[in-house]
Amino acid sequence: MNRPVVGREQDAAESDRMDLKDWRARALEFEGEVGRAIVGQERAIRLLVIAVFARGHVLLEGDVGVGKTTLLRAVAHALGGSYERVEGTIDLMPSDMIYYTFLNEDGKPRVEPGPVLRHGSDLSVFFFNEINRARPQVHSLLLRLMAERSITAFNTEHFFPHVLVFADRNRIEREETFELPAAARDRFLMEVSIGSPTDDESRRALLFETRFHDVDQLIGALKEGVIDYRQINALAKIIQSSVVVSPAIEKYTLDLWKAVRDPAAANVSIPGVDMTRLVAGGASPRGMSYLIRAARVSAWLAGREMVVPEDIRDIFYECMAHRIFLSPVYELRREELVRSLIDQIFASVPAP
Ligand SMILES: Nc1ncnc2c1ncn2[C@@H]1O[C@H](COP(=O)(O)OP(=O)(O)OP(=O)(O)O)[C@@H](O)[C@H]1O
Known part of the structure; x- marks a missing residue:
């Protein structure tokens, strides 16, 4: 090639x-x-x-x-x-x-x-x-x-x-x-x-x-x-234009995004937490595009020419956690809840 x-x-x-x-x-x-x-x-x-x-x-x-x-x-x-x-x-x-x-x-x-x-x-x-x-x-x-x-x-x-x-x-x-x-x-x-x-x-x-x-x-x-x-x-620029994101990975990322924005609709649950109220906003399009940018670099560093689900999952917390806003009632337990939210999303959104 x-x-x-x-x-x-x-x-x-x-x-x-x-x-x-x-x-x-x-x-x-x-x-x-x-x-x-x-x-x-x-x-x-x-x-x-x-x-x-x-x-x-x-x-x-x-x-x-x-x-x-x-x-x-x-x-x-x-x-x-x-x-x-x-x-x-x-x-x-x-x-x-x-x-x-x-x-x-x-x-x-x-x-x-x-x-x-x-x-x-x-x-x-x-x-x-x-x-x-x-x-x-x-x-x-x-x-x-x-x-x-x-x-x-x-x-x-x-x-x-x-x-x-x-x-x-x-x-x-x-x-x-x-x-x-x-x-x-x-x-x-x-x-x-x-x-x-x-x-x-x-x-x-x-x-x-x-x-x-x-x-x-x-x-x-x-x-x-x-x-x-x-x-x-x-x-x-060359890394971004060369490392491939397949349609399956595109769909997976979009599904993850949907689940972060509306965990209840994606059947994501955390015991004792009202999932309809947990996430107040965030997970911006900018954030999601940064995630993909970082995933392409992660794949390149691992010697691959295409992004695999692990590239996305491995950096998801660090790329997304600071841009997810929780309802004030959950804000004090932020670290624990955002971690569980992301873990539960990974468990319920099927990977390609
Ligand atoms: N993981 C580490 N590896 C190498 N050196 C370390 C590590 N942790 C602490 N040190 C040493 O501890 C000292 C303080 O480190 P440094 O000034 O980089 O910390 P800092 O996190 O920037 O601290 P502060 O927030 O107080 O500025 C340095 O001498 C540094 O070499």
Whole structure:
């Protein structure tokens, strides 16, 4: 089979062209390199790799000190682009993301680019920590950055074609927080949970292997630019147009979608739950199309040229859970109920 070829985004030199199989080998090398810095997070790393090649932004969920920053710095390093981290605080203003002012040594006011503008179009990983501590005005700026990969500043439109936004929501200290609006949440491809490793060997390594105690050294030891971040947009398009979704998988996905929107009509039940009231909304068309985008990448990473039901099921929870709205009465049991809902849907919707 003659596979499509991909060159650099701007300079498609013949020598740089590779087919999808070679790209897959590089993607797996990229995954392996990130895995050298992070222990016990194989699934989270795979999901992030899927997001990178699906060009989707990611919400991160997890405690403090579980390696989120290390993981994202490793991703940026292995992609070769720039990394930036911003802390969400209640007094953070949108302008703080764009520029900062100070007096120079001569006492004259100076304006310098802030975290978003500083790296120009090289920005590849933008980590917004505790995003729900920032005000809605900041969320809107982020929404624009995510949706259009551009912002307007100083009367100029700045483009960030390679940027992926990763945002962490602080779920524990909820006071003084602003929940992300649904429109912003829906623009994230997936929400990935990062936990503490549970196996003894990973825990032992984290505590006693000194390389895990110095993040700069840990990241510096990784191979830089295993995959060129400037080539991924073009590659992502080729993956999407090459990996096949059969009519049977199309029907399966549509049936799953129907069941999420109206579980009662699909005969899905959870003991003690009124299925006619459980789901209040969500599961947008954007969300479902992101799911398919991610499933195609998942199939490609597994060495297949077509999507199988497992590709859909494997990433369904991470792609859909953050965009399913429950009735307020069920919201407190959200995690448990959304998991059961998805499990029950898989059990009742026949797979091809
Ligand atoms: N799974 C892990 N693999 C590798 N290193 C880890 C892991 N979990 C924690 N660490 C180590 O713990 C320290 C803290 O990690 P890091 O700063 O990345 O966490 P974080 O989740 O971003 O924390 P915070 O939310 O407080 O910023 C680092 O030295 C890091 O190397």
